[in-house]
Amino acid sequence: MKKIVICGGHLTPALALIEQFENDKNCQILFFGRKYATEGSESLSAEYRVITQKGIRFFSVETGRLQRKFTKFTIPSLLKIPLGFLESFIFLLIERPTLIISFGGYLSVPVVFSGWLLGIATIAHEQSIIPGLATKINSIFAKKLFLSWPQTLSYFPKEKCQVIGNLIRKSIFKTSAKSIKISQFLNKSKKLILITGGNQGSHFLNKLVFTSLDIFDNYHIFHQVGTANFKGDWDFAARLKQKNYLAIDYIQPEDIGAVLNKASVVISRSGANTVWELAALAKPAILVPLPIAALGEQKANAKILEKAGSSIVIGQKDTDSKVIKTAVGQIITDYAKYKNDAQKFQKTLPLDAALKMALFIRKFCV
Incomplete structure (x- = not known):
């Protein structure tokens, strides 16, 4: 059985790929990731929780990164960068996988570089229209680059690249939730x-x-607070008691489809995977891009759906309760228009990226 390492900070496309190998007896998936949600956090990351629940071997790589703003964790994070390379090298040396698959993010860099030193092939997938620094670095050592958007081709050597779209989880198309608590809330x-x-x-x-x-007051609110519990957000949300409000720290893969399909409107950041799933399900949305995202990546992602006519994009500095209320009202009032535009754009998306990538990977498993 051939060992395949999946690494990087983007869980959603990784899960879509893992679905392709759940019954494959020729490949064993290993996952290199972060155990905790953020620097200094005691909350377990979504990737650690989900991957270990699936029974996949999880290797915690403790590495640092170049942070976008100075905090008390900045210096300790920089000092951890050599540790990440050392851990990655040792794990790979012991496990000797056939292939490394990177989905970007700072954690992927020491894994990919260490794999290159050991002669282990890497393929990478970039989800954003503007590639992150990690994928730019990894592209130097990668054998193959899969891209979500044709506009991204200009950043890399074309002979290495193939545009396949973003990988999408089968679970987002499910309309029923496994969680009884979530199911009951959605039903009402x-x-x-x-x-x-x-x-x-x-x-x-x-x-x-x-x-x-x-x-x-006139809506039901399903709120994914996140695993980081930054400034006690999850603790605060868990104490709120309103009949039309349900808070969850992380929506499990077996529940996400039911929530997304039930939602009339989604209010969110505009990470690449969020944008792709909203487009794939033809969901009208209000997007508030993360202003400090590298190279304006989230703004560029959001512009895709704004141009398609399915979303309203609001800058963070312009976002408050009044603006959000107006935007929600605008979409609800003209819902048929937003939904129709979303469905038109939905038809342009390739939805078989996970299958295409899996077929390429299986060449290494024979």
Whole structure:
């Protein structure tokens, strides 16, 4: 049996690929990731929770990164960078996988570089229209680059690249939830709004929800707070008791489809995987791009759906309760238009990226 290492900070496409190998007896998946949600956090990351629940061997790589702003964790994070390379090298030396698959993020860099030193082939997938620094570095050592958007081709050597779209989980197309608590809430929900800042969560969006619940009296609110529990966001959300509000720290893969399909409107950041899934399900959305995202990546992602006519994009500095209320009202009032535009764009998306990537990977498993 051949060993395949999956690494990187983007869990959603990794799960889509893992689904392709669940019954494959020729390949064994190993996962290199972060155990904790953020630097200095005691909360387990979404990737650690989900991957270990699947019974996949998880290797915790403790490495640092170049942070976008100076905090008390900046210096300790920089000092951990050599540790990440050492851990990655030792893990790979012991396990001797046939292939490394990178989904970007700072954690992937020491894994890919160490693999190159050991003569282990790497393939990478970039989800964003503007590639992150990690994928740019990894592309030097990677054998093959799979891209989500044709616009990204200009950043890399074309002979290495193939545009296949983003990998999408089968679970997002499911309409029933495994969780009884979630299922009961969805069954009673009318005009459901999903609010999410991604797996780790967004303190800005969380705080906006906490101070604006009164403007959502006519809606049911499903709030994914995130695993980071930054400034006690999850602790605060768990104490809120309103019939039209349900908070979850992380929506499990077996429940995400039911929540997304039930939602009339989604309010979220505009990470690449969020944007792709909203497009794949033709969901009208209000997007608040993370302003400090590398090279304006989230703004570029959001512009894709804004141009398609399915979303309203609002800058973080312009976002408050009044603006959100107006945007929600605008979409609900003209819902047929937003939904129709979303469905038109949905038809342009390739939805078989996970299968295409799996077929390429299986060449290494024979």
